[in-house]
Amino acid sequence: MSRKISRRSFITRSAACAVAVPLILSRKTPASASTQVLNHAAIGVTGQGTSDLEQIFSSGKVHVRALCDIDANNLEKAAVRYPGAKLYRDWREMLAKEGEYLDSINIATPDHIHAPSAMAAIRKKLHVFCEKPLTHEVYEARRLTEAAKEYGVATQMGIQIHSHDYYRTAVHWVKEGAIGKVKNWYSWSAAVYTTDDKKRPAHRDPVPAHVDWDLWVGVAPMRPYVREVYHPFYWRCWRDFGGGATGDFGCHIFDPVFTALNIGAPLTIECDAECYSEEVYPAWTIANYLFNGSDLTVGKTIEAVWMDGGKMPEKSVSPHLSEAYQLPKSGSLLIGEEGSLVIPHVGPPKLFPEEKFANYPAPELEPMNHYHDFVEAALGNRTAGAHFGFSGPMTEAVLLANIANRFIGEKLEWDAGALKFTNNKKANRYVKRRYRTGWHVKGL
Known part of the structure; x- marks a missing residue:
């Protein structure tokens, strides 16, 4: 049965609306970057999805052809903003029917739908903007990285601060050697994503008429609908669907460090955590990594610590911080041979010792828009900053902590x-999971 929504229940498509839509060139028609307009679709059109689509649309080089969401209420609101867009509940149906007419897509679903929908889009040679974390599983991140390269599409992960002056300034300072070679670093987040009893609810609630629950669960194991437990936000707490605080903020906060140091893959990881639950993430995690190093690290390897749930390093881990300085609630601390760098999430980076760097110059940077960067990449004008070749391996590193916190105290x-x-x-069982029957996706 088709899950496409009848547009009669939404708004009248008038000629006046059509006037506002730019001339659309077929994705198979050669065109210069100055005249080309991307035929675009969105999967997940509420919350972050609303913001993502609005920013992509603001480039002035995008025509929104199709919208998809499992929640009819969300679709109805989005249809008012983008009259003329075709409306779908099932992203598989949308890609099957619209794929040949599309150039690009953005994905802002719960984490477990990121990889399946992105892979299906890439295999149709669509340019993909996908929210962080790029995937739910480590294996998925590797496959998306490989597929994006194989199919030659432009990609961007939704780590918006990658393009912000604050992060770019921090990256510049590290790369130019302001603090010397880096000895080790700490990254942390104040976020807490967990539940009190660490168990799945024993009851179920009626599924609202506007929600297609089967489509929401997608590739994950089927779980009964329970009001205000999974949809629309609390899925982040649950291992079946989200990535916890580590998954939600790890890619953001690791980003400037990975960009600056160009480090390799982790070699080892060991976690401490509040507790272990098969169902939900712990209230806090401390992950001790050993990474392959780079030319900007002191040795061939570098130690790093990730903390969430309000855990953060003591100031004493750096010999350079002043007594009066208070570390931000979320951010990173890089300790170098000649100084330290604090990168708040989100705020101006700061070099220490303060007296040494009091007049240290900040770089002159051209303004960047993370979403427009993706659009320009899709038009063939550049490579996006957070393309999957960069963000995929970083996502792998982040998600390893969500495996290691199942094996507390084991390196x-x-x-x-x-x-x-x-x-x-046993840990290898969590690198890749089996999708629910009927949800196989080629390439995964």
């Missing part, structure tokens, strides 16, 4: 090339 040894742990077969 897991990671072979990135083979995509497996070499000393724990």
Whole structure:
């Protein structure tokens, strides 16, 4: 049965609306970047999805051809903003019917739908903007990275601050050697994503008429609908659907460090955590990483610590911070041979010792818009800053912590090339999961 929504229940498409739509060139028609307009679709059109689509549309180089959401109420609101767009509940149906007419797509669904929908779009040679974390599983991140390269499409992960002057300034300072080679670093988030009893609810509620619950669950194991437990936000707490605080903020906060240091894959990871639950993420996680280093690190490897749930490093870990300085609630601290750098999330970066760097110059940077960067990449004018070749491996590193916090106190040894742990077969079960029957996606 078709899940396409009849547009009669939404708004009248008038000639006046059509006038506002730019001339659309077929994706198969050669055109210069100055005249080309992308035929675009969105999967997930509320919350962050609303913002993402609005920003992409604001480039003036995008025509919104199709919208998809499992919630009819969300679709109705989006249809008012983008009259003329075709409306779907099922992203698979949308891509099957609209794919040949589309150039690009943005994805702002719960984490577990990121990889399946992105892979299906890439295999149709669509340019993809996908929210963070790029995927729910480590294996999915690797496959999306490979597929984007294979199909030659432009990509961008939704780590919007990648394009912000604050993060770009921090990256510039590290790359130009302001603090010398980096010895180690800490990254942390104040976010807490968990539940009180750490168990799935024993009851179920009626599914609202405007929600297609089967489509919401998608590739994940079927769970009964329970009001205000999964949809629309609390899915982030649950291992079946979200990534916890680590998944939600790790890609944001690791971003400037990965960009600056150009580090390799993790070699080992060991976690401490509030507790272990098969169902939900712990209230806090501390993940101790050992990464392959780079030319900007002191040695061939570099130690890093990720903390969330309000955990953060003591100021004493750096010999350069002043007594009066208070670390931000979320951010990163890089400790170098000649100084330290604090990168708040989100705020101006700061170099220490303060007296040494009091007049240290900030770089002159051209303004950047993360979404317009993607649009220009899709038009063939550049490579986007957070393309999957960069954001995919970083996502892998972040998601390894969500495996390691299942094995509290065990040091897991990671072979990135083979995509497996070499000393724990049980941990390898969580690198890739089996999709629900009927939801197989080619390429995954």
